[in-house]
Amino acid sequence: MSQMYFFKFLFGEPSPDMAIMDEVQERSFVPLSFELTRQTEIFFEEKLYPQAFNLLLNVVGSGTISSNEVVVPQPEHLAIAATMLVHPNTTTGAELDAEKEAPNIALRLLRLTHALIGSKNAHFHSAFNFTHFESTRQGTRRDSPAPGETILNDKNSLWATAEDFWHAVGWAFNCSVSHPARWKHWQIWLQFICTVLEDDWNERESEFLGAQQRELAERSEREASQGVEPTEQGTRETRRFRKGNNKEDGLGIIRESLIFKYIASNITTYGRDRRIMRAIFADGQPKSAQFSEVFKNELRKSETKQRSSNSKKRSKVVNVDKGEYGDYQSDSDDEYITFSGRISRKISPPAKATKARPTKRTRRGTRNVMDRNAESDTEMLDADHANDLSSLGGYNSLALRQRLLGLLSSVSTRLPKDFVPVDDLYHMFAENIRDLSLPIFQHFITPSNLPGLTMEAHCGLCELLLYLMRESSAPPSNDDYLTSTKLQQCFLPYGAASPTIANNAKISMLLEAMITILHHENAISATPQLKNAAQAGIAHRESASLERGTVEWSYLWESGVRIKFMLDHILP
Structure with missing residues (x-):
């Protein structure tokens, strides 16, 4: 069977022939033969990574339709394939074409093995086993590969260098x-x-x-x-x-x-x-x-990329007579990367004081315009950050x-x-x-963005956040589960304990998420009492937030608009 068939199986819509494959009730899994295992290891030792993975791809996919036997790669080969997805020698530090090509083919092998064989039968449990401290107890040091060593060495693999998952x-x-x-x-x-x-x-x-x-x-x-x-x-x-x-x-x-x-x-x-x-x-x-x-x-660039970067720097023309100084007047050297990845500038020593003619004082009207422009730029930066x-x-x-x-x-x-x-x-x-920024907080608590949590679990998380953030005057409840009555009496009319705009916006987003969950479960209806409680809570949270026109205020106001829309047009 051609490889394109499996690529379509992995990444595209299954063909009609897949129905034949789905009808196979039982499929036996056989390990890779000794001869093929040895040939694969030879390819790895010679750093012929594409050849090794292509061999395994062909073997794994060869018997899926013609027979009920599927060949299972050795766990060691799957461990190497997963390591090559992230190892510096085959990613950011790759030098040879074979090293650059290896991660793509390795990923295809892993996906094909997972799709045709499954996690349990493919022995991912053994392949993806972290052994860092086992190697340490045996006296193996955590070092980078020495000359002549390959990723095949256990101490160089992801599963040995990482402390744990x-x-x-x-x-x-x-x-x-x-x-x-x-x-x-x-x-x-x-x-x-x-x-x-x-x-x-x-x-x-x-x-x-x-x-x-x-x-x-x-x-x-x-x-x-x-x-x-x-x-x-x-x-x-x-x-x-x-x-x-x-x-x-x-x-x-x-x-x-x-x-x-x-x-x-x-x-x-x-x-x-x-x-x-x-x-x-x-x-x-x-x-x-x-x-x-x-x-x-791991963060070191490959020698090829470093030479390319150095050659670009040297290629800049320096001609003092024409005033061309290349990058000598560039302040790129005055920048450094912090741990968080943000660029900061080194503080230069103050220049010697020189007598200079005092600048002309800016007229009042001009200064106001400049100040307004600066404030506008600052607000735009704050909005982008928010x-x-x-x-x-x-x-x-x-x-x-x-x-x-x-x-x-x-x-x-x-x-x-x-x-x-x-x-x-x-x-x-x-x-x-609870302390995340508003856009990230909204992303975490929106029901459609948490497919890994059940509706009950998501509702419990939102309810817990509300209990932690709501104002103390809100009454408690003896109900173990969220109901429309509990939402109306204990949550909707109230704001945040710390009445900042951001906290009130988070309270509103949580209420919005809980209404959505209850609606999905057909457990809520827009009764007059529910509408009154919701409108009272929206007005209360907005009145407690004094600063208007900020990004946080926009989040609070928009969430209130969505709650009103759900009550008026979506809920039964």
Whole structure:
């Protein structure tokens, strides 16, 4: 079968022939033969990376239609492929054409293996295993490859150089803010890993639920045949499955998931969960400096790029007689890159005082015009900054952070005693979300932007944020779940405890999100009492925000307009 067929399968709409493939009920998976394994290793040792990956691509895809046997690459080969997605020698520091081409072919192999074989059968659990501290205990140092060594060496791979999964995640998100050239490659790796983690979790959860249903059905049939009433026993059995706190709860297959392995293998015992949160919300600032470079000298450019940059500098003409000084008068050398990736200027020593003719005083009218122009420019910069998502790396970075939060929510729901209770997890979510800038806060709490969280989980997160941010005069509620009455009495009429424009805008956005969720569940209607509470709350929050005409005021006002529109035109 041609490779184009598989590219269409991976990246485009499936062809009609895929229906034939879907009808195959059982498919056997066989390991790569010794001869092909040895040939692949020879290609890797000779740094013929495209040849090695093309060989594996052809082998994996050769028997998908003609037979029911699918060849599974060795976990070591998949580990190398994932490493090449981000290793400096094959990305930003690549010198040879084979090194530059390797990441693209490696990604195709990983996607094809995942699509045809699946996370569990492809043994990603073994391939994507972090062994940094195992190597350290064996005396292996974390160094860059020596001359003659290749990425094949265990100590040079991603899985040995990164301390654990959360170290790689934290560094990747730091790169999304501070090092765009590296983020270009880490983003691809993280997107694939998130897909693997999600599919692996869903597959294991489906198997667990299927086994649970089969066991309950068998027990009910057994008790029915013996004339025993199955109701009470079945209830106890269902309760036993839901506890998930002992060896016989049937959750062993869930505990073997890759995401739980990464959680349980966190390098710290104290503060494990908060370290995970810091990795997901890493923003390139000094507080995120604990997630440092995964590879040594990772930010160093390749020699080819350095020579190209130096040649460009030398190519600038210097002719003193004509007043051409090349880049000698450029102040680029007076700039340095901070940890957060922002450009700052070095402070030059003050020049010697020289007698100069005093400048003519600006006329009053002219000065006012200049001041107004300066204020206008400042407001435009503030507006651009307020609408900017770059403080957390942009949309793609935010989407990946949300996918990881969704995975943690699933693990906490299924394994609360092994990981952390759901309420405690949402408190950690809220701690990291409540102080974000308005555009990023809105992106996190908008229902359509959090596909990884269930509606119930998303509603619980918004409700927790409201409890933390609302004013103290708001009454409590004994209802465990959000209802239209609870929303009307406890949340809609009130503002923020700290009545700044930004905090009131966040309160309004949370109320907007909760109305959307209740509408999606058909649990809310626009009664006169609900409309009055909403309008009173909008007026209260706007009156408490004294500064008008700012970007924060725009967020507050627009959210109130959307709430009114939903009440008048969308809700039944």
